[in-house]
Amino acid sequence: MTAISWAGPAAGGEAAARPLADADRFSEVFDAFFAEIHRYAAQRLGPDSAEDVVAETFLVAFRKRASYDPARATVRSWLYGIATNLIGRQRRLEVRTLRALARHGVDPDAPGHEERVAVQVSAQSLRPSLAAAVAALDRRDRDVLLLVALAGLSHEEIAAALGIPYGTVGSRLSRARRKLRDSLGPVNPMLVTEAGHG
Numbered sequence: 001m002t003a004i005s006w007a008g009p010a011a012g013g014e015a016a017a018r019p020l021a022d023a024d025r026f027s028e029v030f031d032a033f034f035a036e037i038h039r040y041a042a043q044r045l046g047p048d049s050a051e052d053v054v055a056e057t058f059l060v061a062f063r064k065r066a067s068y069d070p071a072r073a074t075v076r077s078w079l080y081g082i083a084t085n086l087i088g089r090q091r092r093l094e095v096r097t098l099r100a101l102a103r104h105g106v107d108p109d110a111p112g113h114e115e116r117v118a119v120q121v122s123a124q125s126l127r128p129s130l131a132a133a134v135a136a137l138d139r140r141d142r143d144v145l146l147l148v149a150l151a152g153l154s155h156e157e158i159a160a161a162l163g164i165p166y167g168t169v170g171s172r173l174s175r176a177r178r179k180l181r182d183s184l185g186p187v188n189p190m191l192v193t194e195a196g197h198g
Contacts, residue, residue, distance in 0.1 A: 020065040020075070029075055030058055036076075036151075037083050043150045044087050046097050053090070057083045073160035080151055081161030084143050091139050098135035103128065133183035141176040144169055 020026060037057055042050035060082050061068075068078060087094065134142060147153045147161065155173075159166045 020068045023062070023065075026062055026065055029061065029079075033076060033079050034058070037079055040080065040151050041083055041087060044094055044097075044146060045090060046093075049090065049093060053083060053086050056086055060086070074157065077153065077157040077161040080147060080153060080157070081163065084147065084161065088139055088143065094142075095135045098131045129184055130180070133180050136183065137176050137179060141172045141179070144172040145176040145180075148173060 020029065034054065038050055038054045041053040041057075045053060057079060061079055068075070073081065134145070137145065143162065144158055147158045153161065155166055155169045158164075158169045162169075
């Protein structure tokens, strides 16, 4: 079985679409992206809730694999879109998590190496004032902002992942950043990087 580059432009085009329709080869998608999607879900909802979201993400992807269109999104963007939609169903949990972090910060004794690594780069590692500001954002704006900040997706990838126009990505991101600046002042830690995003 040949390895396939799933994250390239159009996820390898038609060559990548064929294995998605094949149930046996779908395991390659799982192997290629499980850790990355898990990290993203854990960063948004915490490690306890991430397991369910990631399991459901790959279950949904497996069930919809025949309808995956590589002309519309890379496999990576497609999976992030599914995960983000599932996280959206748990927005109250995400907001509660962010508000708790705003009040109490991160538990420095969080067990497990993977959790400690995730905490270093995640919404859980946000300073309390930033966590509160992110919690106050509209869910759609927060989705776009965190797909940039946590997943490193480009505007094009976010548009494909969420099924929204490219311009909408830019306007939601601008609005989210403006609200963060209003809440935090001129310094916008962690979430204002423009590099590599169109």
